[in-house]
Amino acid sequence: MDYGKPIIVPINSIEVAAITSSNTYDFHDRVALVTGGASGIGAATAALLRAGGATVVVADLVVGDAEHALGCDVTDAAAVDTVVDTVVRTHGGLDILVCAAGTPGTVGLPWEIGDEEWRRISAVNLDGTFHACRAAARHMAQRRRGRIVNVASVAGTRGQASLAAYAASKAGVVNLTQSFGVALASYGVLVNCVTPGVIRTPLLEGVDDDALDAMVSRMPIGRMGEPEEVARLIAFLASDDLTFSTGATFDVSAGRTLT
Template identity: 50%
Template sequence: MRTALVSGGASGIGRACADRLSAEGVRVVTADLAPGCDVRLDVTDPEAVTAAAGRIGPVDILVNSAGIIGPNKPLWEVSDEEWAATFAVNVTGTFHLCRAFARGMAETGWGRIVNLASIAGKEGNPGLAAYSASKAAVIGLTKALGKELATSGVLVNAVAPAVIETPMNAATAPEVLDRLVSLIPMRRLGRAEEVAELVAWLASERCSFSTGAVYDISGGRATY
């Protein structure tokens, strides 16, 4: 039986991914700071991640879904603390978990890492500079690590959703959310379960010749 660790697994896309992987017979461990997770974990704390990795043991699948939107405001109003906090969760947290588990996957000769990026990391969303920049960094990390592990049996890919109906986006300013939905040709929010379907494929043996790639799931927003 494969074992998966899903960060941000208490709600939203992370919860949907955990449920979808469980339905495929994968043993799933969820990590989050919110109630309802298997392991309480602050992904920004390297010592906490190292300790959690020791308790959890080796995993075959890592889904990095923990993330925050960060500040919704013009760039010149973003504080140093807001910028740093957004990168700490979205980028450094992903780095911490990849560093903790990727080597073990490579040593066993099989693994799947799926990082949650965003269409904002490709196109940039006005009013969400910190979030957009952090998700662009996740894309760069994914491409680099995918190449590093390309001959190891470990595949590393990213998913770039457009705006998805999740608790995280419930805090997004209504005018920002309306604008983002207006950019989607299907004219609706995506659903977490739709993203989870793509993640489940990327986390499976069915995905065998793709690494360092970014998969858009955007309702037609992506135009390239």
């Protein structure tokens, strides 16, 4: 039987329009905090939550003078506590936390990673996620409601020969999500994470084309993802439509986990 040539699930202009559509969940009366919300996946998520009616506060290293944006380095626990306190005081509560702040690792062998590089990646990706989850959890547990979504990575689902520090930090995020998810379940707070594959954002700027092609070739759908495609999954996990998952890892890697 002839099934024709294999295709790459394409993105044409119609599909891009669908990807960027404002169809979303109802976030009216919800207050969301998005770390790393000034760019890429975080920015796409902030836009989608806003489109659903949420008040969205972005916390990022550089935020300019955007509305509801707070400068914050997530590696600084006290600064993250202050951001959460400010959001609660200013907007009357915090319903949704999305931890998207992250930094890539330098491509190289595990034994070539220097101490400083190891600590830098871990500090942003793992410590930063912990700081934000902890601060939000204290508040959400008292209110007995909330949704937390952490942005891990497909790299965190198994070891990576050329990105060991990044992969370990993201594996930590997956595990941390499980711990917070289990601990907060009886407080009405659901905590989950997503594991994106290669997504077209500024995070990839330092990656050369050959390395990118190699990464994409291992994703069965056969193309890079767009930030909005991750944001839509995050929006679901942040919504009241999510009722029966916590501590879970949701793949958005175009099938990469299976190859």
